[in-house]
């Protein structure tokens with residue numbers, strides 16, 4: 378049986394194990410994805426982490442965050458053994474629902490240029506690409 382639920386900081390170890398299993402390249406477990414950082418983000422109310430369980434096993438997860446103006450979908454990851462079953466798409470749609478309930482009407486995602494699986498998934502979910510946009514960041518340290 379499949380079930381999508383909001384994850385809490387108690388689920389942190391399972392979440393990290395899933396990310397590792399999924400080969401999620403963007404995870405910053407020494408920085409903004411550390412246990413303390415995730416606990417703080419969850420407490421802020423601006424971030425929801427959804428997990429998809431198959432017979433009680435965490436096989437997928439996604440983060441839905443907003444800044445009051447725009448929503449962001451981050452860290453989408455599905456266990457390799459459970460891919461191409463529609464779980465990724467289901468989690469994205471569930472994350473959108475969470476953001477809409479928080480009054481958010483625009484949702485964005487950053488997809489690395491060579492990640493065809495993710496690019497196709499978000500296109501299928503209705504996201505429109507803006508070619509030529511530069512992703513620029515300024516960081517206080519290399520871990521964040």
Ligand SMILES: CC(C)(COP(=O)(O)OP(=O)(O)OC[C@H]1O[C@@H](n2cnc3c(N)ncnc32)[C@H](O)[C@@H]1OP(=O)(O)O)[C@@H](O)C(=O)NCCC(=O)NCCS
Nearest residue numbers: 399401453454455460461462463464465466494495497498
């Ligand atoms: C990207 C990822 C989340 C997809 O999860 P998934 O559960 O397999 O995706 P779904 O089954 O919901 O697929 C939905 C659609 O996405 C596209 N898609 C998914 N995987 C794909 C692949 N390997 N190649 C091409 N298109 C793919 C297809 O259009 C698919 O629809 P279809 O199966 O009817 O053809 C998964 O491959 C993953 O965890 N990758 C590693 C982590 C990652 O890159 N995360 C994204 C960060 S932005």
